[in-house]
Amino acid sequence: MNFLSFLISGVSLGGIYALIALGYTMVYGIAKMLNFAHGDVIMIGGYMAYTLCSTMGMNPMIGVIGSVAVCTLLGVTIERFAYKPLRTAAPLAVLITAIGVSYLLQNLALLIFGSAAKSFTSVVSIKGISLFDGELVVSGETLVTIVVSVVIMIALTLFVNKTKPGRAMRAVSEDKGAAQLMGVNVNATIALTFAIGSALAAVAGLLLCSSYPSLSPYTGAMPGIKAFTAAVFGGIGSIPGAMIGGILLGIIENLSKGYISTELSDAIVFSILIIILLVKPTGILGKKISEKV
Amino acid sequence: MSLLEIKNLGVMFGGLRAVDNFSLTLEKGDLYGLIGPNGAGKTTVFNLITGVYKPTSGTFFLDGKELKGKTPEQISKAGIARTFQNIRLFNNLSVLDNVKLGLHNRMKYSTLEGVLRLPKFFKKEKEMDEEAMKLLKVFSLEEEADVQAGSLPYGKQRKLEIARALATDPKLLLLDEPAAGMNPSETQELMDTIRFVRSEFSMTILLIEHDMKLVSGICEKVTVLNFGTELTKGETSKVLNDPEVIKAYLGD
């Protein structure tokens, strides 16, 4: 029964990772950059909801909407002012800029909200369920997380495969130049990708803070890096890959917390990242990219 | 024994045959042209015989030594040097340092000798400076020795790339579209340089080029590639007048 409980909460955590990983993977596919600040968008989303609900006492639903709206705007703004000028720059410069943005968001939050962790009130009001005579309790947060992440993944897959902007996104990630020649607005498509990725990050942030109700300026950093691990696990650039990678990683993390060591669970997750990158750098579903000579 | 012997070389990229059943034999001192329409697989041949790509079939020998499956580093040491279609210099380093890097495996001292500034460091560095300046003079680049390679004008970058390749003291020099982006007078100058390099260093040269004036001006023999396979080969003047070749270039 313990195993089942670890598994279910692992799937729930994995769903959150998957939502974050989707943002990484879509941005990586299209802008060919590792958006280091993606994890910190989660944290900003959390603080937004905290301010609206806990400080100003508004309805959780308003908190959710406000938080998603702010993060979407934030993602687009970051892209426009920090990354767009560097489209043609060396990868090292882009990566350092992204780290700079991450650093900026963390320290802004630190100045505004302070370093002490806030206790986050869950935005989920559904009651948990109890199975097998109370031997297995699944919290409302866990249920909602699983349902929400599944719904979003289906919606996103449909969007990317069936709609015109979705097609444009796939075209840009395949070949930016050719897409431009075919009349795709590359800048708008990249901005849209950042918008969607950041909105998903906001949702992931709310679910994360609801399940693990402690919010600090560094809340987003670790889940961000782990979600990147998940994206690499599944194959960077691949949407189904990010989902599978996220869920697997969540399960692995929770099982290692349960059966090996809580302190070492991060080390285990990172070891997995390293092993994957060395054995199969393209991940489960990724494509091989080679440099043209 | 022939200097370069390529036997039935081929490579597949995701089910696509980029080069198929390609054979070529070069004797010492040859100046040979590899021509063909865009996408015919010319640069891929270069990438195969410099180890950038691994061939899926066939093999090749330099001076009788099989080099199939070797890394670019090993192939450079074996004696093949090249230039690139899209110039690849060490842009942030000086012109002199670019050529000195070509000397890397010829004049050696260890990292420790360098860090501790032992006598060998000074001796070898002096030798390298002298040798590199000699090469720069051949290409009239000695005035720019301290200039950053990336800030050289285009024509000089092409020359510097050849100088760097020669610094490795190769047996075979591969030039990938050396005249690309040059005006007629620069091309004329380049032809003189290539002839000079060949006689001065008694070099064997294989070059890819689209400029037919250059090809007919300096190459004795050519091979025409089309769709990854050999269309024809032979004496340059004959091949260039072959209706099949003209058709391949102009399309049907």
Place this chain on the structure above:
Amino acid sequence: MKKNIKAVKPATKTSLITYAIVAVLFLIVIIMDATGAMSSLFRGLLVPICTYAILAVSLNLVVGILGELSLGHAGFMCVGAYASAFFSVLTEDTITNAWIRFPLALIIGGISAAIFGIIIGIPVLRLKGDYLAIVTLAFGEIIKNIVTVLYVGIDSKGLHFSAESSMALGLEPDGKNIIKGALGITGMPKDSNFYIAFAILLVTLIVAYNLVNSRSGRAIMSIRDNRIAAESIGINVTKYKLIVFALSAFFAGLAGVLYSHNLSSLTANTNNFGYNMSILILVIVVLGGIGSIRGSVISAIILTALPELLRSVKEYRMLVYAIVLIAMMIFNNSEKTKNLRSSISLKKFAEAKLKTRKGGTK
């Protein structure tokens, strides 16, 4: 016409100016110390300044000279700090002379970190760019993570290791538990001092400059500028990458030794050996100028001393770093500013050319 080989090469000049700057700063400190003009706050900053400068120069070898981003630099510092602190606590009673003990601690710390650099380097070198950055970050976190659960003790039977608790070590009654998990190591001799730290900084600078201006340094920079071209002229890319990683880790390890022996108790957390520290070192390198060794030193001095001396800016310093980091990257690399700068440097080049022509032809 014979080309005049200049008496002093530009690269040599760069290093000489740096040595001069560092020497002058050293003299200022000595004079301040002798005349009693140094506040205790400032005195306390001397070792940290040297430590950060060493960290920044060593990271710059990877970022600026090799052109790869390492986000796990603090991990190497951690290895150096722990290995040497372990040694010093262990031998405090047997080797009582600090002038013998501390150099040994430095060697042990540096070499342990270099070994980790090589262990990590071998697999990591197959990767590049974003993937290499994220894997170095992962390694750094793993090192920090393991150190916080590690218990090591010693008794007559030898070393005992555990990942659970001090009790699990099963030490004999007279055994000594040296590394105590999250509590770290306590009771190090305070062997660090400004003179040793300064000497190590000087050694770091000399090695860094001599490496850059040598055959190996050129090879490393050629990999940075164009890996494919470097391979095509027979450069052993793996060997040189490994040399850089090992050397960079070695000096980070030395910095770790200086750091740990400047404290009385040593624990690992995000701010000293984790991601935050790695980023802080990166910030120092970027602000000093990627690839500029002198810049790293000056930047380390300013970024370490300024927030301490001007308390009012301390609160905002991280924010300012972040903004400057982004602004510098955009200014140095965006298409628009690039064109601007290249037009300036082309003009300089044309002028220089004109001068040599004038000098050359009579």
